[in-house]
Amino acid sequence: MSPVLRLLAKRLVTSxxxxxxxxxxxxxxxxxxxxxxxxxxxxxxxxxxxxENLRERLxxxxxxxxxxxxxxxxxxxGDLGISLYTNRPVTRDIxxxxxxxxxxxxxxxxxxxxxxxxxxxxxxxxxxTWADNTIRMVSLLGVSAPAFVWAVILMLLFAYFxxxxxxxxRIANMHVVPSITGFLLVDTLVAGNLxxxxxxxxxxVLPAFALALSGIGQAARLTRSNxxxxxxxxxxxxxxxxxxxxxxxxRRYAFRPSMIPSMTIIGLDFAAMLGNAFLVxxxxxxxxxxxYGVAAILRKDLNAIVGTVLCISALFLIVNIIVDLITxxxxxxxxxxxxx
Amino acid sequence: xxxxxxxxxxxxxxxxxxxxxxxxxxxxxxxxxxxPFPAHRGAVVDFANFNRAPEWPYIFGTDLVGRDxxxxxxxxxxxxxxxxxxxxxxxxxxxxxxGLLAGYLGxxxxxxxxxxxxxxxSIPPLVLAMSIMGVLQPTLTNGMLxxxxxxxxWYTRLVYNITRSEKEEGxxxxxxVIGASRLHVMFREILPNCVPSILTKMTLDLGFVILxxxxxxxxxxxVQPPTPDLxxxxxxxxxxxxxxxxLTVFPGLAILVAVFGFNxxxxxxxxxxxxxx
Numbered sequence: 001m002s003p004v005l006r007l008l009a010k011r012l013v014t015s016x017x018x019x020x021x022x023x024x025x026x027x028x029x030x031x032x033x034x035x036x037x038x039x040x041x042x043x044x045x046x047x048x049x050x051x052e053n054l055r056e057r058l059x060x061x062x063x064x065x066x067x068x069x070x071x072x073x074x075x076x077x078g079d080l081g082i083s084l085y086t087n088r089p090v091t092r093d094i095x096x097x098x099x100x101x102x103x104x105x106x107x108x109x110x111x112x113x114x115x116x117x118x119x120x121x122x123x124x125x126x127x128x129t130w131a132d133n134t135i136r137m138v139s140l141l142g143v144s145a146p147a148f149v150w151a152v153i154l155m156l157l158f159a160y161f162x163x164x165x166x167x168x169x170r171i172a173n174m175h176v177v178p179s180i181t182g183f184l185l186v187d188t189l190v191a192g193n194l195x196x197x198x199x200x201x202x203x204x205v206l207p208a209f210a211l212a213l214s215g216i217g218q219a220a221r222l223t224r225s226n227x228x229x230x231x232x233x234x235x236x237x238x239x240x241x242x243x244x245x246x247x248x249x250x251r252r253y254a255f256r257p258s259m260i261p262s263m264t265i266i267g268l269d270f271a272a273m274l275g276n277a278f279l280v281x282x283x284x285x286x287x288x289x290x291x292y293g294v295a296a297i298l299r300k301d302l303n304a305i306v307g308t309v310l311c312i313s314a315l316f317l318i319v320n321i322i323v324d325l326i327t328x329x330x331x332x333x334x335x336x337x338x339x340x
Numbered sequence: 341x342x343x344x345x346x347x348x349x350x351x352x353x354x355x356x357x358x359x360x361x362x363x364x365x366x367x368x369x370x371x372x373x374x375x376p377f378p379a380h381r382g383a384v385v386d387f388a389n390f391n392r393a394p395e396w397p398y399i400f401g402t403d404l405v406g407r408d409x410x411x412x413x414x415x416x417x418x419x420x421x422x423x424x425x426x427x428x429x430x431x432x433x434x435x436x437x438x439g440l441l442a443g444y445l446g447x448x449x450x451x452x453x454x455x456x457x458x459x460x461x462s463i464p465p466l467v468l469a470m471s472i473m474g475v476l477q478p479t480l481t482n483g484m485l486x487x488x489x490x491x492x493x494w495y496t497r498l499v500y501n502i503t504r505s506e507k508e509e510g511x512x513x514x515x516x517v518i519g520a521s522r523l524h525v526m527f528r529e530i531l532p533n534c535v536p537s538i539l540t541k542m543t544l545d546l547g548f549v550i551l552x553x554x555x556x557x558x559x560x561x562x563v564q565p566p567t568p569d570l571x572x573x574x575x576x577x578x579x580x581x582x583x584x585x586x587l588t589v590f591p592g593l594a595i596l597v598a599v600f601g602f603n604x605x606x607x608x609x610x611x612x613x614x615x616x617x
Contacts, residue, residue: 014455014458017455018455018458018459018462019462021455021456021458021459021462022459022462022463025459025460025463026463026471029471029472029475030471030475032475133353136353137353140600140603140604140607141596141600143603144547144551144596144599144600144603145551145592145595145596145599145600146551146552146554146555146558146571146595147555148555148558148571148574148575148592149574149592149593149595149596152574152578152581152588152589152592153589153592155581156581156582156585156588156589160581160582161582271464272464272465272466274464274467275464275465275466275467275470276464276466276555278466278467278470278559279466279555279558279559282558282559282575283578293467293470294470294559294560294561296474297470297471297473297474297561298474298560298561300474300475305471305474309463309467309468309471312463312464312467313462313463313464313467316462316463316464317462320462
């Protein structure tokens, strides 16, 4: 078995253990809720009998471990229960709202990598110059405000004062696009509707950028500090002594090895976006999972809360596994080793 | 110590950081003397002056019920700093102890404790705090609890990594050889070597706790009105953009200033420690 595959197998097992832990944690958080969820769901006008029926149906009368057992058994069948508020299966609700959030996070993640890494590399290449200082200042500013502050500022600047981008939503109302993947950027292209695609792009720019800003700052800072450290290595000095072009040294000898420690943190940042998307979606009225999640929390909709958090955590773990695999692939010590 | 101060004072970035932190902390402590309208931190209504654009004496304008935004920002700093301090005072000892135990004892203890830490780290921070706040009543105390619950694992990770490399060092072996107890080795030998990293992280984190707490209240899951809070001020004002921009812009910038200040100082400290090693 190749080392990368072995690593994948090992990571999958650990992740499963962690995911079970997460489900237990979330489940117990959701069940210490004060007040009777059945009563909350049915409203004050329900009879005691109706409440009792619902409690029975939700297994609320049984001890906590038994409730967890039911929950896992249902989960294995892909059933997260019924949302007490929308009255639909939680899995269907999530399937409806998740693509919008994922789309936002993908674009933001792309911005983070495409803007953050080069900025950091530039900063390290021209370290201790004004360019470096400016980049460091800007990236620290990016990290220093929550996504909703950036969202509000960007919206004010580029949607109101300079009306370049639309204020809210995912796409202009006039465009009707058949939903295939749920990702509007993909669906509009599949439908061949370029104007709708343009509308979707212009809608996603501001929210994605607001979401990406702290990640961009983090990625740039990290890349810089790792690269500056790498620049002190003897092999860089050797390359310089041989007269290799500075650009090649920066790219091949300084940047590449510095990526290995950066990747892990970038994975964490990507995952943090799953949480921060809640803030950005609220500002830009982005119809994603977060609105559903916040509403669920405010309404004490147990199944929906557990489902949303579990789904986000699973995504988080998947992202981390992918990052680990990429790291393993970049790192020749793991790629060529006999045991991972 | 003198050298530390000298380096800090020579770097313009860390000077700016110290200045910002000083402004935030000073105004929070002496809020009662600085705030032009101390009564406006509570549930005061002054409809004659509601939703005013910034002008004297309301330098940051007034909110929808006529309270001075500048006053409310200063009192919000006070609450945010208090929240940050309490969270760190609780979270750091818990995280550090677990990290020391896992790193030094190894074996099953390590496996169980670190998987537990992974569980907490696998839920995006904000989402974990949100789900806890969703279950509890949104009060200041519960907000602290929710943020604490998501904060300790980071210190566990940090201390765990240091402990694992430190326990191979000669001084630890020496202590073990002369028969020092495990507790002594962990808390008297290894811990002091973790302190610089812990303190640096705490400085940076004071800013991030403020950031996360404001995010929670922005979503309506944090401190409740009439208690002044930067996050809920932004949330309230967001519906009145762009006309009443001062409702959101000033509280938003206040968060930025506070967090930026702590980050600059934390960064400077980190660089200093790196240079010392």
